[in-house]
Amino acid sequence: MKQSTSRYFLTAVTAGSALLFSLGLAGCGHKAVPPPPVPAPAAKPTPAPTVTLSADPTSIESGSSSTLTWTSSNAVKVELNGAAVDLNGNQSVSPTQSTDYQVVATGADGQTANDSVRISVTQPPPPPPPPPAVQPAPSFAESVRDAFFDFDKSDIRPDAQQALDTDAAYLKSNPNVDVEVVGHCDARGSAEYNLALGHRRADAVKNYLVSQGVDASRITTESVGKEDPFCTETTSECYQQNRRGHFVRGQ
Amino acid sequence: MRGIRIGVCLLGLALALGAQDQANIVITGSRKYQMAVPDFNALPGVAPDVRATFDQVLWNDLYESAVVNLVGRSLYTAPAPQSEADLDSAGFRQAWSEPPLNVQRLVFGSMQVNNGGLVVDGYLYDVTQPPGGGRLLARRYADPATTAGARAIAHEFADDIIAALGFGPGIATSQIAFISNRTGHQEVWTMDYDGHNQRQRTNLHSIAYSPRISPDGTKLAFMSSVSGEPQIKLLSLLTNRLLPFPTYKGMAETPAWSPDGKKLAFAADMGGPNIEIYTINVNGTDLKRLTHSHGYDNFAPAWNPKPPPGSPGQIAFVSSRIGLPQIYIMNADGSDQQRLPLGGYAVSPSWSPNGLALAFAWVRTGGGEDSGASDIYLWYFGQQKYVQLTHNEERNDFPSWAPDGRHIVFESGAPYRTQLFTVAADGSVPEQLTSQGSNEMPNWSWH
Structure with missing residues (x-):
């Protein structure tokens, strides 16, 4: 899960680095050489949305609760398992069985990012067996x-x-x-x-x-x-x- | 006699007595001697309580005998004799025998302490006889100089007086066995005839019924559930220990001594459906069955102490063969079973010592009423009729005839709260003997 989150995060950074790199190239060239002919202005790039989702704890006993926490950026809409939620927030959940939670962040241009977390639910130890279900004999x-x-x-x-x-x-x-x-x-x-x-x-x-x-x-x-x-x-x-x-x- | 009203149909009784010569069953007033009993002359050394006990017990015994009229001591204007010689002094006898005292029999004497013992010289005189005659009794008695010794001497002297008057054995030295629950358990007890000296005889913590003193007074047969089913037990009154006696399958109850003391009759089912009357030697041999029942019970045998001459012995008993229990008489071999013509609910037969009457408990209407009241009746064989002795709303049961043939002891009271009473057969001198716990099933000794 953690690894998965990191992978999505890295993806977002890579996209940002490429953007910065392209901006730097433009600045150095302007200072050292006569300005080239102004290129046709490119469409202003929309930043890609990011979102992370974590759960604490990630493993509970049935009947207990866990807190989901999500953080997004460049998003205009965030949905948790299909339901709209705040762009950043947390929510307490009490699943009775192991459940995957997914958060989807949508950017202004419709780009999406998502993250997910799984809360494992363990069943409590069985209660002591009830007394044998024999009909008590009348005295x-x-x-x-x-x-x-x-x-x-x-x-x-x-x-x-x-x-x-x-x-x-x-x-x-x-x-x-x-x-x-x-x-x-x-x-x-x-x-x-x-x-x-x-x-x-x-x-x-x-x-x-x-x-x-x-x-x-x-x-x-x-x-x-x-x-x-x-x-x-x-x-x-x-x-x-x-x-x-x-x-x-x-x- | 608190709470108890006892009476008797004196007219009917007098008529019955006139019909046949059975006057020794009941003494009528006209035959009672006028008797005076001045306090005895106590010499120095006799403790006041010993002297007082003797005078009081002797008076009480003679009063309870119901055969004399005691002239009250406050009327004794005549001097008490100090010795027999006084009786020969001029005018001495007339002072007693003429009005206002009209005494016919004078009891007097003296007491002293000699070597720690109480010595009593007792005399009975017919003071209507001239000087030099009329001595009916002169005897010296000795016992420990205690109130118990004084009591024993007074009882013995009283019985000698009754005998010397011609009324046969007295009851002053007799004993009564009974059942009491005062310890929390039914046990066998004995006491003097006047209720003194109550003694616990068993400690079995079980149902105990029907104590019966042996004719010689040394043993007692009774029923006990101490070993489970009711069984007959024999007790030595000398050692208070159980003596060997056979046990039988099922239940056994209501023992009765034969007049010679060699046999017991009793009721037992021997594990079968009906309770039958058996006889057996006291040593456990020669078991004989006397009744043969079909769906009913026989119990409470009572041996006639004086069966008719030539009879093999007679036993009264109770049988439910016609429904409610009834009293029957049979020969001691089981033959010739005859029912008394009573009806109702008739139980607990007890023979008079002369064999001419039965006391019994009877509910003439049958006994199913809520009161549960029953009364004591006397059945006279000679007249084939009964006389009612108790008249109250209580349950009166278990009459037992005294050795003098003139008294009855019985139980009376509400269920589980009964006490023992004595009364003369003419309804006089009723007395309550017990008050502690519930006391029942009295049996008067043979002597």
């Missing part, structure tokens, strides 16, 4: 629903059946997950009886899951009766909360 607690029971009952109600169908599907698609079903009872009734009732509820949940194709060896059962309640109010809502087969992820 055990989000996926598994407890089964609720009526007072003194261990029958699977329709709403419990719905919950357990979901649970069975989850367990079948997550064969590495084992579960413990904990039978709970509300605070009414006798603690000893509730321990047995909780056991029966846990067994009912297990049996339903097995009937839906879950391997029985993946399900353990336990009863806590009325101990370890989810709530302790003496309301029907609280009692219902405590009558359930509760899922705990197996060890």
Whole structure:
């Protein structure tokens, strides 16, 4: 690039030297010898335009900028990549890929000079790879629903059946997950009886899951009766909360 | 008895008692002796707190016995006897036995400290008898000269008085086992019948249920989840250490001692679908299955301490075979299973020591209401009828009969906030025994 610029510059100097040389010849001859007959006046020569273009820096990362600077002489018009610009000036550019910039200077007589510069654009290092685009598995607690029971009952109600169908599907698609079903009872009734009732509820949940194709060896059962309640109010809502087969992820 | 209202249908009970001679179940007011218990004569050397403890505990024991009418000490215009000889002085007995005191039985005595021990001479006299007669009890007691020693002597003397009056064994020296969560975990505890000397017996940090003291008072069977599924555990009350007992597949609960102390009945599923009643020797041999269920459970066996003559033994238990739990009686070999005609939700049977009555917890309407309230009832086999013992809006459960056949201990209160109470079977002398933490499932010792 630099070499290219110099070459154009040299061209312009050569043209100027020739002009000076011709003028000197005319002066010496006039002083030493009688003036010759005046030659027919030649058309006044128009100076050739020159222009230089540089970029700083000439190599950038994508997203960064570089400054183009151009200088012209004997020009009446300067264009940068086809767009008119000042005769001398600079401009900041941010190319996203390697780009050649060309400046063309046009003299009064239509002569042109041009220069060009290339800004190399390097791409930034790739960002760290995004986390593997695996769909995060829904958690055990989000996926598994407890089964609720009526007072003194261990029958699977329709709403419990719905919950357990979901649970069975989850367990079948997550064969590495084992579960413990904990039978709970509300605070009414006798603690000893509730321990047995909780056991029966846990067994009912297990049996339903097995009937839906879950391997029985993946399900353990336990009863806590009325101990370890989810709530302790003496309301029907609280009692219902405590009558359930509760899922705990197996060890 | 704060927050607890206990009553009994006295008219119905009196009629029931008139029908058959089972008066040893409930003592009626008309049979109670008028009794006076003046403070004992304490010789120099007896610490004031030791003396005060003795007088207060003896009074309380006799009051709680519910078989005597104590004449208040402020009425004692008659002089307290310093020795038996005083009783033979002229006019001494009349001062007690005639109006205004009308005392029939006089308890008196003296206490002294001898070689660091507290020595108490205690007497019981029938002061309606003329001088020279009427001595019903004279005994010397010795224990360390501490408040604990004074308490122990008073209990022992009180039970001797009850026996000497003809009311059989007393309860003053009896113990009550129970479950308490006051440490943050359910553990087995024991206490004196009056709530004193509460002692933690286990440290297992797990669900514990159904403590049952052995007939000889040296062991305790209970249910514990310490090893996962509920299992029967045996505890030595002498060492507070667990004794060997078989574990079974699945769950096991509700142990009960046979009257001879050689067997336990309990409920277990053995890994199967139903909970059945089994009996086994305490040493782990001779396991026998007594019930055979199809889709229901059997549990809470209770051995009749005094089965009918010729019977192979009787066991009351609870079964859900007709839906809600009901109380059944069967022979100890599993034969002749009969349901008590109760209905509702009936659990927690406990035999009276004479085998003629059952205490149980009952929700007559079935128990599905929000209140969850249940009451203690007594079932009388002779009359085939029941009497309601508690009348409150709480959940009352786990009655256990005292060795005197006249008292019941039970749990009462809102769920997870229950306390233990005693009451005489006639509804008198209700007392709250516990207040710290939640306390439940009391079991009265056999003696």
